[in-house]
Amino acid sequence: MIARPKGTKDVLPSEAYLWHRLEETARETAERFSFREIRTPVFEHTELFARGVGDTTDIVNKEMYTFLDKGGRSVTLRPEGTAGVARAFLENGLAGGAMPFKAYYLISAFRYERPQAGRLREFHQFGAELYGSGEPFADAEAISLADTFLKNLGLKRVELQINSIGCKSCRENYHAALKEYFRPYLSDMCADCNARFEKNPMRMLDCKEERCRRATAGAPRMLDYLCGDCAAHFAAVRELLDEAGIGYTVNPSIVRGLDYYSRTVFEFTSSAAGAQGTVLGGGRYDTLLEQMGEKSVPAVGFAAGMERLLMVTAAENAAMQEEAGVCCYLAGMDEASRKRAFLLADGLRKRGIACECDLMNRSLKAQFKYADKSGARFVAVIGEREIAEGAAEVKDMKKSSSERVPFENLAEYLSARK
Ligand code: ATP
Numbered sequence: 187m188i189a190r191p192k193g194t195k196d197v198l199p200s201e202a203y204l205w206h207r208l209e210e211t212a213r214e215t216a217e218r219f220s221f222r223e224i225r226t227p228v229f230e231h232t233e234l235f236a237r238g239v240g241d242t243t244d245i246v247n248k249e250m251y252t253f254l255d256k257g258g259r260s261v262t263l264r265p266e267g268t269a270g271v272a273r274a275f276l277e278n279g280l281a282g283g284a285m286p287f288k289a290y291y292l293i294s295a296f297r298y299e300r301p302q303a304g305r306l307r308e309f310h311q312f313g314a315e316l317y318g319s320g321e322p323f324a325d326a327e328a329i330s331l332a333d334t335f336l337k338n339l340g341l342k343r344v345e346l347q348i349n350s351i352g353c354k355s356c357r358e359n360y361h362a363a364l365k366e367y368f369r370p371y372l373s374d375m376c377a378d379c380n381a382r383f384e385k386n387p388m389r390m391l392d393c394k395e396e397r398c399r400r401a402t403a404g405a406p407r408m409l410d411y412l413c414g415d416c417a418a419h420f421a422a423v424r425e426l427l428d429e430a431g432i433g434y435t436v437n438p439s440i441v442r443g444l445d446y447y448s449r450t451v452f453e454f455t456s457s458a459a460g461a462q463g464t465v466l467g468g469g470r471y472d473t474l475l476e477q478m479g480e481k482s483v484p485a486v487g488f489a490a491g492m493e494r495l496l497m498v499t500a501a502e503n504a505a506m507q508e509e510a511g512v513c514c515y516l517a518g519m520d521e522a523s524r525k526r527a528f529l530l531a532d533g534l535r536k537r538g539i540a541c542e543c544d545l546m547n548r549s550l551k552a553q554f555k556y557a558d559k560s561g562a563r564f565v566a567v568i569g570e571r572e573i574a575e576g577a578a579e580v581k582d583m584k585k586s587s588s589e590r591v592p593f594e595n596l597a598e599y600l601s602a603r604k
């Protein structure tokens with residue numbers, strides 16, 4: 187047998203309903219904030235990610251699934267959603283349309299990483315993008331959308347951490363201060379951090395290696411280097427969150443792993459996601475669109491990891507874990523009643539009622555056992571006598587009570603109790 191590739195997962199029919207709930211909650215929440223869905227290709231020109239995500243990032247340096255297609259073009263399976271959305275926005279002339287532009291996506295993404303719980307090579311994201319506004323209101327709306335989504339999933343122990351990483355100009359002084367601070371530690375730090383030191387020292391704060399984390403403990407904080415405009419922007423975002431009652435802590439060590447961020451960055455973390463504590467990350471990226479095209483468009487957004495959210499909801503929200511079975515199982519006792527059950531089921535489905543009947547030629551007892559296992563809410567029993575009376579014996583599986591219901595009233599009876 188050929189096994190699935192390392193770092194991928196099958197979603198089996200017995201667990202797909204959990205994905206549907208996650209996805210439905212994402213869609214409903216996003217649409218309530220007037221974000222609409224965007225779908226972009228699974229693969230893009232490699233150049234898009236190199237330029238959009240940034241060539242000092244782990245994603246571009248180490249994690250991309252890149253290959254040559256039969257025409258000799260270098261293409262890459264998307265490692266994240268933002269670059270593709272930005273490309274689609276520019277390419278389809280949406281920059282000339284109404285602003286703000288608000289879109290969400292539900293995608294699979296691909297990164298060549300070392301697989302662990304909550305870290306896969308094919309994983310899924312719910313993300314949102316808001317283009318055209320540099321106002322603190324836009325940051326606050328994106329964070330509020332993320333917060334509402336997590337609350338709608340019934341999560342209470344998720345924590346929001348925010349930071350500001352300033353703009354290009356205030357970051358220059360900060361980079362210089364960071365380099366001065368890190369220089370004496372360099373020989374103890376990993377090879378990646380030594381490379382980051384030259385290219386993008388702020389990324390050193392995001393390193394997951396223990397020896398590097400020790401070195402970053404006393405590093406200078408970006409917050410102390412913000413220029414006037416960036417400090418005012420951050421204060422305004424915080425004030426909006428405070429007034430909206432969205433709890434957060436300021437964590438100066440959050441820098442996010444992508445090159446395109448500026449000003450606000452944020453993460454929602456949960457201890458229930460195990461070692462991979464970040465379930466959702468985002469921020470502002472005012473230079474991304476300029477980097478990819480000729481237009482400068484301020485932007486803010488986030489992406490949530492669906493596999494990690496599944497872990498957290500499993501730990502925190504028991505109600506969400508219950509699967510609803512079909513509304514009604516129609517059990518037949520003999521050849522004629524099985525046929526009647528089949529035809530009744532057919533009619534009920536046309537009236538929008540989920541139901542099932544026996545396909546295995548099982549005994550009545552075995553049919554009941556199956557119906558119970560599959561979570562059917564009602565079982566309608568049909569035998570010789572029921573056919574003669576034109577009514578089924580409908581058993582409520584929760585209450586263990588039963589009632590005679592004429593065949594022609596079945597749909598109405600079940601609809602009222604769905
Ligand atoms: P991490 O620091 O955990 O590697 P990241 O900074 O690389 O995360 P982002 O690129 O910001 O992550 O992606 C947003 C979210 O997508 C993450 O917060 C996480 O929930 C999820 N995610 C990222 N990489 C993976 C992966 N390999 N497997 C599963 N989920 C992932």
Ligand code: MG
Pocket residue numbers: 244443
């Ligand atoms: Mg990562």
